[in-house]
Amino acid sequence: MKVDLEQLRELIRLLDESNLTEIEVEHDDDRIRVRRDPAVVAGPLAAASVAPIAAAAPAESSESEDDATHLTSPFVGTFYRSPSPDSDPFVEIGDEISVGQVICIVEAMKLMNEIEADTAGKVVEILIEDGKPVEYGDRLFRIEST
């Protein structure tokens, strides 16, 4: 079918002005559907949920392009690879890790927060240098599932 841009624009405008999430128009064999993320549709604002952050924080993993997973920082703070300056790092590239294993520390407010892996696999990349600041959601490790 040939897309009528003008018609499409009109539909988007209609959707914008309404509080619908989706408009579908069917004519003969042509069908156009415009939809949007329901989260941006107006309505009473949900009260902010008050979920406290767990004391021992699991790193949150996120899927990426390949079959590898990234472990991301659950806190803003300073990233440390080892429990103290003189000791060995928790993990090295090539190490197999299991769920619940401590893999690094993120220091916030003088508290050393041990970060546990929430996924098992092989550490293929360490993305942050020891002693560097990390933000919430920064990728720390790339893990390949085994």
Add this chain to the structure above:
Amino acid sequence: MFEKVLIANRGEIALRVIRSCRERGLRTVAVHSEVDADALHTRLADEAICIGPAEAARSYLHIPAIIAAAEITGADAVHPGYGFLSENPEFAETCAQCGLRFIGPLPEQMREWGDKVSARALAKSLGLPILEGSALLENAEDAVAKAEALGFPVILKASGGGGGRGMQILRSEKEVRSSFETARAESLAAFGSDAVYFERYLERPRHIEFQILGDSHGNIHVLGERECSIQRRHQKIVEEAPSVALSDEQRSDMSATIRRAMREVGYLSAGTLEFLLDEQGELTFLEMNPRIQVEHPVTELIMGVDLVAEQIRIAEGEALELPDHPLLPRGHAIECRINAEDPDTYAPWPGLVTELHMPGGTGVRVDSGIYGGGRVPPHYDPLIAKIIVHAPTRPQAIAKMRRALSETIIGGIRTNIPLHQRILAHPAFEEGRVSTWFLDDLQA
């Protein structure tokens, strides 16, 4: 002198603080949630740190994340803005413990003024006029006697109540007799206590508030009043300064009373004392807000003072450098709060801002946190911009605001600009005949 200030807030107030910092040569750190990664405060600060997910409880209200952001960026002071952690004494204390200067009042002052009951008692002890109230009511006979002593109408309040619940307006002896026992039973059921009392009820009050600044050298300045009577459910919508309802004598008397009171408690930083003004022209203390307020720009325009810059100077330990008391207002200023919401139903209206044109020209100031192509996230306050005008007289300020609103283009989302246009065009507003019921009357 500070070197780097972290702003623990978002939206227009975060930008407002960044501006004063930059003009003072201070570097700035923005903190933001994941949905605010492209927000204006994130983009305009010197550094930006993501502190958590969209939910405010895990980002803008999460004290450890904010302190950690200050630590990793080497900030030496924190400005809390308004809302979020601005009135949280634990946050101010934690900042101090971590070697960060909190730009605001002392934690104990936030505690004293933050609790409405203790604030009322404190205000009374400092000689501020408070709304007359009765002791707890013992029985129906006692209630009638106390209501008559105060004068009708009275408002019956549950001692344990709050947020407008458990209140009843009573206009006669008969109403007191018929309502007393049920009100007591309701109070017991709702709040676990049958303790009830009366306050004098003001039918059509105006909301008047006085801006103060105090430094660590014992200086207190009162920077006049603002009128914020146009409200909806205690949310102010239009504010102006000065108020047409106060005489010069009343203004200078109340300023002197407040100055004396705040000197006695050694109040630090910016604060606002809110009052109700009854139809007889009497001011009574309502509450104190120990922080910068949304509507502070109208005071800045008529007084020629940068209140946020003064807050920073005060936190650095410097003395206020304002002209001798009393500071006299120059001209008239009006502020319209632009909310992302339906102008009729008030339903929040977040979304993508497809186009944006803000008003300009002589005497127009815009404090905004949005940009064309940016998103208004659904997680936070719907306030997206403040349009503030300054003109020599009130009629000129009204004309200027109408002109400014007519120039404003915000595409893609709905805003309350049409509501502002109706308010600004209303004869009662033009004549300055307003009360906190103005919007209810407008929609009736």
